[in-house]
Amino acid sequence: MKNIPVGVPIHALEFQPGKGAQIVKSAGSAAYIQSIDGNKVNIKLPSGEVRTFPGDTYATIGQVSNIEHINEKLVKAGDTRHRGIRPTVRGVAQDPRSHPHGGGEGKSSIGMNPRPPGGNLLWEKLPVNAKMLPIN
Numbered sequence: 001m002k003n004i005p006v007g008v009p010i011h012a013l014e015f016q017p018g019k020g021a022q023i024v025k026s027a028g029s030a031a032y033i034q035s036i037d038g039n040k041v042n043i044k045l046p047s048g049e050v051r052t053f054p055g056d057t058y059a060t061i062g063q064v065s066n067i068e069h070i071n072e073k074l075v076k077a078g079d080t081r082h083r084g085i086r087p088t089v090r091g092v093a094q095d096p097r098s099h100p101h102g103g104g105e106g107k108s109s110i111g112m113n114p115r116p117p118g119g120n121l122l123w124e125k126l127p128v129n130a131k132m133l134p135i136n
Helices: 067-071 077-081
Strands: 009-011 031-037 040-044 050-054
Touching: none
Parallel strands: none
Antiparallel strands: 009 031, 031 040, 040 050
């Protein structure tokens, strides 16, 4: 990276020499070389963080393609299914054997405090902070 001019967009950066591309790999992303100090290179990452890298690490010049990927809308159920995401079914719409909120006649409310599919109350699992307990 020490041979790349300052201000040039780069991607597929290494953290350590020979380790291979590790960051700035997603669609449309790019990092920028801010300064070069001997064998240290300061790079501005897409998050805005300025980080120092060894000068003998590799990077690819240019921006990652497919910039419009962020604008793609998932317009039908098959779009999410092709990505391996299964449908989310509300607990109220399920059978009472499958979820504590399930069952009832017609469109009924859950009739209790909200619970996860296992049936336990959510706040009973929280750890007790010893400092919050009253002193007797």
